[in-house]
Amino acid sequence: MSMIYAIGLLLVSIFVAWAGGHLFIQGVGGMRKMLRISGLTAGLLVASISTSSPELFVGVSSAIRKIPEVSLGDVLGSNVVNIALIMGVFLLLSPKPIVAHTIRKKDVLIACAAPILALLLSLDGMLSKVDGLILFAIFALWLRWLIKEDNVTPDDVEQKTGTLMYFGIGLAMLVVAGYTFTESANVLAKIFEMNLFIFSSIVVALGTSMPELVTSIIAIRTKQNDVAIGNLLGSNVFNSLGILGIVALIQPIPVSPLIILVPVVIAVIATLVASRTTRSNMQMIGFILIGIYVLSLFSDVLFW
Secondary structure, eight states: OHHHHHHHHHHHHHHHHHHHHHHHHHHHHHHHHHTTTOHHHIIIIIIIHHTTHHHHHHHHEEEEOOOOOOHHHHHHHHHHIIIIIIHHHHHOOOOOOOOOOTTTHHHHHHHHHHHHHHHHHHSSSEEEEEHHHHHHHHHHHHHHHHHHTTTTTOOOTTTTTHHHHHHHHHHHHHHHHHHHHHHHHHHHHHHOOOOOOHHHHIIIIITHHHHHHHHHHHHHTTTTTTHHHHHHHHHHHHIIIIHHHHHHHSSOOOOOHHHHHHHHHHHHHHHHHTTTOOOHHHHHHHHHHHHHHHHHHHHHHHHH
């Protein structure tokens, strides 16, 4: 793949992601009504798992190819991209004020605890199959609690077929866009001969986080702040517990605790900063979060 072709594919990926994002948000909105759940829970439960499918694809693929470090870098990098870069952009661009109950303390707690748990389990230098089972079991319990708390029950809604069609087509376009973005960015990044983990945490993470970015931007236009926030927080939980759990079950992941400490700490700090968002400080928090993302890039370069 030539550089010109890679750049062209990169631009096409962005267009496909944008178009798919419009359909996906319409589908999520319809599923809120079908399941009779709040916008925040729709983001935490439906949108987050769906938009994290590129990370899952990369994770399973890398585990099968016996290079699970790619998934580790992708997951930890995506967490930083989601909560620092994308949340920062979302807060800067959103015309609708964030109300106090939109970012709930319990959701912030699990979003912080998930990567910390993965870090603690890796202190022996390996995320083993047992560790993977622990992570995935906790993820399953979180899902069960989320469903029970919001009393998720299917409802008969008109145009159910249309809702599922929008959701499915939009999600497929987002996944394809994330994959092609990652492949094209891979070609461009190899020119710089980056470390596999660092490359994954920067370039692959940006590509696989494209669905979250597009979903957040579309949510701004449709004034669904709660869906966007739930999507970003939920994606980080799914990444840290669900995806790492699945990957470790397939192929144990060798880990350098010192290297993954930095993205974990940055993601936790960014999550805590985002949780302080109010009507009056949205733009300031947005700038701070983007600044945190820039600092994370500098930290990655130090390990390059």
